[in-house]
Structures are given as structure tokens and as C-alpha cells.
Amino acid sequence: MTADGTHGKIRLIEENCTSCMICARECPVWCIQIDSHTEVDPTAPAQQTGRGMRPRTRNVLDRFVIDWSLCMYCGICVEECPFDALEWNGAHVAPRPSLDALSFGIDELA
Amino acid sequence: MLSTRSSRGETSLNKDSMTTKSIIEPTEWVDRARAAREAGYTFFDWLDCVDELPVEQFRVVLGLQDATAVPLQLECRIPRQEPVLDSLREVFAGAAWAERELADLFGIRFRGGDPRRVLLPDSYAGYPLRKDEILGARAVTGWPGAKEPGDEAAAAGRRRMVPPGVPDPEVWGDRAADAAPASPAEVAASAAGGRVRRARADRARGERARGDRAREDRAREDRAREDRG
Numbered sequence: 001m002t003a004d005g006t007h008g009k010i011r012l013i014e015e016n017c018t019s020c021m022i023c024a025r026e027c028p029v030w031c032i033q034i035d036s037h038t039e040v041d042p043t044a045p046a047q048q049t050g051r052g053m054r055p056r057t058r059n060v061l062d063r064f065v066i067d068w069s070l071c072m073y074c075g076i077c078v079e080e081c082p083f084d085a086l087e088w089n090g091a092h093v094a095p096r097p098s099l100d101a102l103s104f105g106i107d108e109l110a
Numbered sequence: 111m112l113s114t115r116s117s118r119g120e121t122s123l124n125k126d127s128m129t130t131k132s133i134i135e136p137t138e139w140v141d142r143a144r145a146a147r148e149a150g151y152t153f154f155d156w157l158d159c160v161d162e163l164p165v166e167q168f169r170v171v172l173g174l175q176d177a178t179a180v181p182l183q184l185e186c187r188i189p190r191q192e193p194v195l196d197s198l199r200e201v202f203a204g205a206a207w208a209e210r211e212l213a214d215l216f217g218i219r220f221r222g223g224d225p226r227r228v229l230l231p232d233s234y235a236g237y238p239l240r241k242d243e244i245l246g247a248r249a250v251t252g253w254p255g256a257k258e259p260g261d262e263a264a265a266a267g268r269r270r271m272v273p274p275g276v277p278d279p280e281v282w283g284d285r286a287a288d289a290a291p292a293s294p295a296e297v298a299a300s301a302a303g304g305r306v307r308r309a310r311a312d313r314a315r316g317e318r319a320r321g322d323r324a325r326e327d328r329a330r331e332d333r334a335r336e337d338r339g
Binding site: 018019020021024025026027030032033034035036037038057 | 254
């Protein structure tokens with residue numbers, strides 16, 4: 001992990017991500033893909049009052065992929081994330097023998 | 111930043127706010143640059159251009175400095191439809207390279223300048239830094255940012271989100287055959303991105319849905335009236 005903010009690999013902090021889509025929209029090279037769905041959130045305080053209000057929902061992140069063959073390490077996604085779910089994390093991604101291997105999912109981005 | 115405080119608490123203007131800027135006619139461009147050099151602005155710093163769409167002109171700006179790094183900017187407006195300007199390479203040899211770059215990126219022709227490309231391959235057609243330049247591949251590629259959070263079917267109440275660089279197909283790409291080609295300003299405005307009004311088809315669908323609902327409401331009221339009566 002680089003505390004000095006050197007532009008290298010980008011790390012996803014999954015528990016902070018709310019699937020807001022802002023990083024995917026702001027990325028100038030369209031290298032971020034996100035799938036998500038909404039679920040009723042049973043832990044929401046308003047949900048537990050039992051007063052018959054409409055169900056509280058939250059976004060659940062299903063899939064988060066960065067395609068390193070497109071990423072240009074500009075850092076706009078890191079700057080734009082409102083929830084600090086993206087941060088710089090060490091050296092650039094190492095070369096791979098195929099383009100497919102350069103798409104990293106949630107586990108590889110952690 | 112217009113001012114910085116010195117350690118004694120005084121303010122001083124930083125050099126950027128003191129930059130002298132002069133607007134020059136294209137016919138005087140070379141003469142005024144030479145005069146500036148002879149007046150002491152001997153350092154060629156940069157030469158750049160701004161596409162001023164929707165105003166149909168390019169603004170070419172020359173940045174010079176004198177021996178104490180005091181900056182001077184000379185600025186010239188040339189028509190976008192015919193972007194021609196005299197070359198400054200006789201006054202500042204280093205300007206030749208910058209002019210080649212502007213020729214590649216904006217399509218400006220510099221009379222007497224170096225005609226070689228400096229950045230783009232010879233096969234490239236188009237001028238990347240013009241505001242109406244389209245990234246054609248993006249018009250046919252799905253944009254990852256088109257989804258809404260939670261992936262609900264295009265949250266009905268919000269205006270849809272479109273990426274920058276891709277104009278509305280009605281403006282460029284899928285324009286009606288009988289419509290005149292869109293002007294550069296229209297194309298540039300259409301490719302700005304952000305939340306936009308839904309396309310006419312979506313709006314029509316929305317209006318039809320509203321019309322259907324209104325008809326259903328009236329039918330329901332009529333039935334209720336008959337039941338009462």
C-alpha cells in the first residue's frame with residue numbers, strides 16, 4: 001500500500017462501495033464495469049419501527065471489474081469516489097499473457 | 111490564485127495575475143511577435159489554441175517571457191471555417207514544433223510553417239482537440255456508466271445519463287436522411303455528456319403512458335358515476 005498516493009494499482013475497499021456508479025461514469029476510458037442490485041435492508045432503523053412504511057432498500061455490489069488493459073492510472077475514479085472505496089495500492093499491474101487476464105474482479109482488486 | 115501572503119502578512123500579486131495579454135489581428139501576428147521579442151520577451155514559452163465553439167473561431171495564444179520570467183501573452187482569433195495563420199518560426203525557431211502540433215490537433219495551417227505531422231499518423235483523418243471531434247468507436251460501444259445504481263430499469267424519474275464524446279444519434283450517427291448535417295456547435299453541444307432529456311421516442315412513450323392513465327382514470331370515474339346513478 002502506498003500512503004504517498006503514487007499512481008499505481010488501484011484497490012477496491014468492497015465494504016465502502018455503495019454501487020453509486022460515479023467511478024464508472026467518470027472514468028475517461030470506460031474501464032470500470034459495475035453490476036449491482038437493490039435489496040430490502042432489514043437493519044435500517046426506519047424498517048424496524050414496524051409502522052408500515054415502504055421498505056428501505058440498499059444497493060448490493062455484485063460485480064466490480066477494472067480492465068487494466070484500458071486503465072491509464074489517471075486516478076479520477078479514486079478522486080471522485082464519495083465513499084473512499086478506491087485507493088492507490090502499490091506498483092502498476094504486472095503484464096499478463098492475455099487481455100482477459102487483465103480484467104480484475106472484486107477479489108483481485110482487494 | 112490572485113495573491114499570496116508573505117510571512118510579514120502583506121499580500122503580493124503572483125505573476126499570473128500580472129500577465130499582460132494582448133489581442134492581435136492575424137495580419138499583424140508576426141510583426142507583433144517580433145516587436146515583443148525585441149522589447150525583451152526573448153523566451154518562447156508556449157503556443158497553444160482553444161476551440162471556442164459555439165463561437166466559430168480558434169483562439170491561438172503565444173506565451174513569451176522576458177529575462178526575469180515576466181510573462182506576456184499574445185492572442186489571435188482566426189475563423190474556424192478557414193483556420194490559417196502566419197508561422198512564427200522566423201521569429202522564434204521553437205515555434206515550428208508547436209505549430210506542427212496545433213496543425214495536427216486542430217487543423218490550423220501555418221503559412222510558411224513546417225508542414226510535417228508531429229504527433230498523428232499520416233492516415234489519421236480528423237482533428238482530435240476540436241470540440242466537435244467524435245470518438246466514433248464509443249458511439250457503438252456500451253457505456254459502463256449507463257446503468258443506474260441498483261441496476262433498476264433506468265430509474266423512471268431521472269433523466270438518462272450519457273457519456274461525454276458521444277453525440278445524440280439524431281445529431282450525428284443516425285441523423286434523419288433529409289436533415290442538413292449538424293453544425294459543429296450542435297455536435298459539440300450534443301457530445302457534452304451528463305444528464306439529458308430522454309430521446310423523443312422515450313418521451314413519446316412517456317406521453318402515451320400518461321395519456322393511457324388519464325383515459326383509465328376517466329373511464330373509472332364514468333363507471334363510478336353510473337354505479338351511483
